[in-house]
Amino acid sequence: MVVERTFLAIKPDGVQRGLIGEILGRFERKGFKLVALKQLIPSKELAEKHYGVHKERPFFGGLVDFITSGPVVAMVWEGDGVIASARNMIGATKPLEALPGTIRGDLAINIGRNVIHGSDGEETAKFEISLWFTLDELNDWNPSDQIWRVEQ
Ligand code: IDP
Numbered sequence: 223m224v225v226e227r228t229f230l231a232i233k234p235d236g237v238q239r240g241l242i243g244e245i246l247g248r249f250e251r252k253g254f255k256l257v258a259l260k261q262l263i264p265s266k267e268l269a270e271k272h273y274g275v276h277k278e279r280p281f282f283g284g285l286v287d288f289i290t291s292g293p294v295v296a297m298v299w300e301g302d303g304v305i306a307s308a309r310n311m312i313g314a315t316k317p318l319e320a321l322p323g324t325i326r327g328d329l330a331i332n333i334g335r336n337v338i339h340g341s342d343g344e345e346t347a348k349f350e351i352s353l354w355f356t357l358d359e360l361n362d363w364n365p366s367d368q369i370w371r372v373e374q
């Protein structure tokens with residue numbers, strides 16, 4: 223069993239719309255473990271690195287302006303299969319195509335304001351966690367109900 227970690231971030235629209243509790247609650251109830259959490263207004267440099275893979279796309283400038291426009295809630299979540307599972311819980315990039323029951327399917331309508339970011343694979347998760355957090359911000363801990371979360 224390989225325990226994974228993923229990077230998730232509630233984007234400025236999710237923070238401004240008061241959706242932090244709703245979103246955190248979904249990952250908590252699922253059974254994943256929160257190992258890092260902070261609110262910050264990302265610098266342009268951080269935003270450009272984070273979305274570097276999209277730098278040739280026409281929406282890149284607007285995306286960087288948006289993500290640096292206000293507070294973001296940055297998180298690291300841990301658990302079996304958390305990278306793919308979080309992507310499933312987030313839903314499709316285009317909120318109108320995201321299934322009901324997913325975060326974007328339930329809470330968003332606009333591709334440029336789709337509430338949350340989630341790492342899309344193992345390498346991306348590693349890169350994004352180290353971009354947004356220092357090692358000492360990642361907490362190793364065991365929830366008292368851990369026995370109910372993992373395969374026996
Ligand atoms: P993802 O967030 O589902 O991984 P990506 O394709 O990696 O989607 O795109 C990153 C972010 O860039 C999206 O979440 C969305 O906010 C924004 N984005 C992607 N495609 C478009 C577009 O065509 N117009 C405007 N914004 C876009």
Ligand code: MG
Nearest residue numbers: 339340341342
């Ligand atoms: Mg992506």
